[in-house]
Amino acid sequence: MAKPRDEDWYRTPLYYDIVFAGDEPREAQFLEALVERHAIGGGRKPRSKLRVLEPACGSGRLVAELARRGHLVTGFDLSADMLAFARERLDKAGLKARLFEARMEEFEAGERFDLAHCLVCTFKYLLDERSARANLEQVARALRPGGLYAIGIHLTQYEDRRRSRERWVARRGGTAVTCNIQGWPADRRTRLEDVRSRLRVVERGRVKTSETCWKFRAYDHTQFMRLVRSVPELELAAAYDFGYDIDRPRSLPDDQLDTVYVLRRRVGPARPR
Numbered sequence: 238m239a240k241p242r243d244e245d246w247y248r249t250p251l252y253y254d255i256v257f258a259g260d261e262p263r264e265a266q267f268l269e270a271l272v273e274r275h276a277i278g279g280g281r282k283p284r285s286k287l288r289v290l291e292p293a294c295g296s297g298r299l300v301a302e303l304a305r306r307g308h309l310v311t312g313f314d315l316s317a318d319m320l321a322f323a324r325e326r327l328d329k330a331g332l333k334a335r336l337f338e339a340r341m342e343e344f345e346a347g348e349r350f351d352l353a354h355c356l357v358c359t360f361k362y363l364l365d366e367r368s369a370r371a372n373l374e375q376v377a378r379a380l381r382p383g384g385l386y387a388i389g390i391h392l393t394q395y396e397d398r399r400r401s402r403e404r405w406v407a408r409r410g411g412t413a414v415t416c417n418i419q420g421w422p423a424d425r426r427t428r429l430e431d432v433r434s435r436l437r438v439v440e441r442g443r444v445k446t447s448e449t450c451w452k453f454r455a456y457d458h459t460q461f462m463r464l465v466r467s468v469p470e471l472e473l474a475a476a477y478d479f480g481y482d483i484d485r486p487r488s489l490p491d492d493q494l495d496t497v498y499v500l501r502r503r504v505g506p507a508r509p510r
């Protein structure tokens with residue numbers, strides 16, 4: 238078999254979207270419930286008008302779902318291809334949202350958001366402490382006091398030296414996509430982990446394959462909390478797992494790795510550094 242083409246899978250947003258879209262109503266409902274349960278203040282604004290920010294919004298699956306539910310949504314991403322796909326999705330659905338091209342570690346969103354979110358491990362693309370902290374600081378500035386930042390990441394168990402493997406199969410119209418993702422154990426010193434995704438696409442009888450390799454920054458719970466504590470404007474409000482069940486908050490630390498950290502912008506003066 239021919240070797241898969243080496244390509245950034247975000248250059249082909251449709252294939253990414255076919256594999257990973259589908260769970261948005263549940264995710265959006267969970268995000269709304271987070272605000273209801275953990276945000277502070279904000280007046281008696283009806284739930285249908287949250288101001289929501291999504292750093293690294295990708296193909297816009299959650300931008301569109303939250304806009305459909307009546308929220309005022311802003312999203313940005315560094316990939317022009319992903320943004321073009323997101324804009325087309327909004328246009329086709331007759332929805333409105335503000336989208337722009339920017340990096341998670343350097344952006345200007347300029348509003349007072351009730352909620353920001355960065356799920357599905359996307360935060361791990363910020364490869365060093367400085368860029369991760371820059372993202373937290375800028376999101377904290379963009380949130381209103383009492384507003385929330387939900388970050389979903391898979392935590393690392395450094396002593397586990399096995400590779401991880403995930404396989405996804407999905408179809409939309411005449412296009413079938415199989416996605417195999419493999420992760421290598423994180424290096425404890427550099428805190429980097431190698432990840433590879435292989436796509437196999439069957440479209441109108443033709444088969445295409447491609448491969449993307451990238452690095453993620455690894456966190457265990459202690460490392461993530463150290464990062465959060467380095468940004469005095471933020472505090473930990475709650476934690477959940479990827480089941481997105483608002484009635485099942487966790488008390489950390491525990492032995493689960495899939496973690497949604499719910500950070501809140503402090504009301505009143507920031508904790509001194």
Ligand SMILES: C[S@@+](CC[C@H](N)C(=O)[O-])C[C@H]1O[C@@H](n2cnc3c(N)ncnc32)[C@H](O)[C@@H]1O
Pocket residue numbers: 247257291292293294295296297298299313314315316319339340341342355356357359362363
């Ligand atoms: C796994 S996708 C997630 C997309 C979306 N948040 C979702 O839930 O479907 C990751 C996205 O992060 C974007 N990305 C990666 N590093 C980034 C950075 N430093 N700044 C902005 N976007 C970034 C990629 O272009 C891609 O669209």
